[in-house]
Each structure stands twice: as structure tokens, then as C-alpha cells.
Amino acid sequence: MAVALVCAVSLVPGSTQAQQRDSGRVGIRTPTTQAQPTSPTDSAPRPPMSPRRAFLTSLLLPGYAQTVFGRDRAAMLFTIIEIGSIGMARKSALDLAEARALAHDSVVATYQIDATTGLAITDPKTGLPVPDTWIASRYTSDRIKARRTHYEDWIAAILFNHLFSGADAYVAANLWDFKTNIGAVSSARSVTVYASVQVW
Numbered sequence: 001m002a003v004a005l006v007c008a009v010s011l012v013p014g015s016t017q018a019q020q021r022d023s024g025r026v027g028i029r030t031p032t033t034q035a036q037p038t039s040p041t042d043s044a045p046r047p048p049m050s051p052r053r054a055f056l057t058s059l060l061l062p063g064y065a066q067t068v069f070g071r072d073r074a075a076m077l078f079t080i081i082e083i084g085s086i087g088m089a090r091k092s093a094l095d096l097a098e099a100r101a102l103a104h105d106s107v108v109a110t111y112q113i114d115a116t117t118g119l120a121i122t123d124p125k126t127g128l129p130v131p132d133t134w135i136a137s138r139y140t141s142d143r144i145k146a147r148r149t150h151y152e153d154w155i156a157a158i159l160f161n162h163l164f165s166g167a168d169a170y171v172a173a174n175l176w177d178f179k180t181n182i183g184a185v186s187s188a189r190s191v192t193v194y195a196s197v198q199v200w
Contacts, residue, residue, distance in 0.1 A: 047173050053065075058169035085161060092153075
């Protein structure tokens with residue numbers, strides 16, 4: 001019985017001989033990973049365009065930054081105002097040029113008539129009737145001044161549209177994540193105005 005127990009102990013794995021330390025691994029340390037300090041990330045959403053860039057782009061091209069922020073109605077409004085103002089400014093410029101060109105012009109009212117024949121007297125050199133009275137040009141200095149004022153007004157409208165579009169784009173860039181909806185409901189006795197605000 002004692003002999004069998006000694007043999008069983010000698011065959012068991014993990015004996016004292018197997019538990020000796022490996023001399024080749026003495027002094028070797030396993031590399032330990034050190035946690036790198038992580039900088040806190042800004043979780044706030046950023047606008048698709050900076051306020052400064054939005055102001056400059058819409059200042060040069062009204063309505064462009066509004067399309068970036070999904071404000072299609074505002075972009076359409078600024079575009080329509082821009083096209084209409086440019087068209088009216090061009091028409092006013094043509095009217096002003098016409099008034100200046102015809103300021104010293106006149107129109108023949110009557111021609112000289114031969115008392116014996118009752119016919120218009122013709123110029124022997126040109127063969128054309130000789131004018132008798134004239135009608136002054138309707139483009140007086142006051143009318144020229146008025147047309148110049150119209151032209152300047154449309155130029156001012158174009159500049160105002162550029163500035164207002166840039167300012168609107170600047171505000172939209174700062175409040176791009178501020179969603180609001182305003183509406184009105186009318187009844188027979190009263191009108192109710194409601195507003196819903198959603199912050200992302």
C-alpha cells in the first residue's frame with residue numbers, strides 16, 4: 001500500500017520538479033501598457049459653416065449660406081430681391097442715359113407755310129421743309145434728377161440686400177442648432193399664436 005502511494009505521488013503532474021522557476025525568464029518583465037491621458041473632446045455640435053464665413057459668402061452672393069443651413073425660403077427671398085433689383089437698376093440706368101442724351105433735343109411743332117400756295121416752304125439745299133416752331137425736350141433737368149434718384153435707389157437696394165443677407169447668415173450660423181416654429185390659428189372670435197422651440 002505504501003509503495004503504491006509513493007508511485008502515485010511521483011506520477012502526479014505539477015510536482016516539485018515541475019514547479020522550479022525557468023532561469024531564462026528571470027529578470028524579463030512583461031511590458032505594461034500605460035493609459036495615455038485623453039483630452040476631453042467637445043461634444044457640442046458644430047455648424048456646417050463658421051459665422052464669419054457665412055457672413056462673407058452671403059455678403060458676396062446673397063442666399064448662398066442660407067442654402068447651407070437649410071433655409072431655402074430665405075435663400076429664395078434674397079435671390080429674388082437680388083435679381084429684381086439688378087434688373088430694375090439696369091432699366092433705371094438706361095432711362096437715365098436716354099434722358100441725358102435727349103436733354104438738349106427738340107421736336108418740330110410747325111413748318112413755314114407759303115402764304116400764296118399754302119404749302120410748306122422747302123430748303124433749296126436739302127429739299128426738306130423749313131421748321132417754324134419747336135417743342136422743347138421733355139427731359140428737363142428735374143426729370144433727369146428724378147431718374148438719377150431712381151437709379152441710386154436701386155443701387156442702394158442691391159447693397160442693402162447684400163448686407164442684410166450677410167447679417168442673416170451670421171445669425172443663422174450662431175443659432176443653427178436652435179430650432180423654432182411659429183404659427184397662428186384663427187377662429188371666429190380670436191387668433192391664437194403659438195411657438196415651439198427645440199434645442200438639439
